Amino acid sequence: MIAYAMTTQTTHLPFQSDISRQVAVFPVLKRQRQHQSNxxxxxxxKNNERLTIATDLAFMHLVLLEGDTSVLKYVPVSSAEVAHFESREHQPKVGAQxxxxxxxxxWWNFKRLQLASGRPKRDQVIGDPDIESAARASGASYHVKTDQDLADKEILFDNWLTLCAAITRCRTVFLGRxxxxxxxxxxxxxxxxLENLLTIPGxxxxCMLAVVARALQREAIRANLKAQIFGRATLLSAGES
Incomplete structure (x- = not known):
């Protein structure tokens, strides 16, 4: 099992908010030794906190929510719950709210429908009637997100990783200027x-990247994030007011 971390470099002592965002990494990794997911x-x-997300599939789907203005927040399986994964049979049944x-x-669950080779998996059962009933009883709707749902979203995912990192780097910095x-x-x-903005003297x-990323996140401006990698040539247009 390989663990990936999205981190940012800092040149200052941690703020109290930095300390509160720390997650207990070692228990998660220790209990994951026999599990094959990242x-x-x-x-x-969007959530203003550091999250622990199990599996690449869940991670990709949830990162895409960062750019979805219809979503206020999302809650993946908590760090404590992930720490108790010891086998596939013991995974929590709901992947995220x-x-x-x-x-x-x-309520979201995540399911791969294809093997690494690209061939479809034998188990093509999607969804769980018991979870769907439980969701309905709590006033929620139940959805299963698959790898097929991510088709043609690779660039969009990559862009939101970049934009989230830009926001995180400056989350304790005053951006008013x-x-x-x-x-x-x-x-x-x-x-x-973006080049026009980044070359403004002074x-x-x-900070400017963080301002642009936040504006894109709340759809105050528009850019073609689905088809073009975010970079200096990206055209930024004022959003509709």
């Missing part, structure tokens, strides 16, 4: 490339 430790801007801005709640400059430039031109590049 564990991701991810700083989520998703809370929408319209007040609805969803770059935010004002960004707002003025967008009001004046309505559409600019700006902090990391």
């Amino acid at each position: 564990i991701w430790f991810f700083d989520s801007p 998703v809370y929408r801005s319209d007040g609805t709640t969803e 770059e935010a004002d400059i960004f707002a003025q430039r967008m009001a004046l031109q309505r559409a600019v490339t 700006i902090d590049v990391a």
Whole structure:
């Protein structure tokens, strides 16, 4: 089992908020020795906390929620629950809870329908009637997210990893100056490339990237994140007001 971590480099002593975001990594890894899935430790801007996410499939689906404005927050299987995975039979039945801005709640499970070779798995049963009934009883809807749902979303996923990292790097930094400059430039031109913003004299590049990422997250601006890798040539357009 390999554990991946999304981290950011800092040059300062930890803030209290940094300490509160720490997760107990060792118990998770120790209890995962016989499990074949990866564990991701991810700083989520939407949830404003560090999450422990089991399996690559769940990680990809949940990262994509960072750019979904209809989602207020999402709660994957907790660190404590992941620490108790000792076999596939002991996995929690619900992979994540998703809370929408319209007040609805969803229970998500994650299932691979293809083998690493690309061939379909023999077990093609999707969903669990008992979990669906339990979700309905709690006022939630039940959804099973698969690897097929991620088709053609590789670039979008990669972009949201980049944007989340940009936000996380500056989460304890005052962004007011770059935010004002960004707002003025967008009001004046309505559409600019990222290169135009990053070459404004005197700006902090990391702060400007964080401002842009936050604006994309709340859909204040638009960019073609589905088909183009986010970079200096990315065209940023003012959102519809």
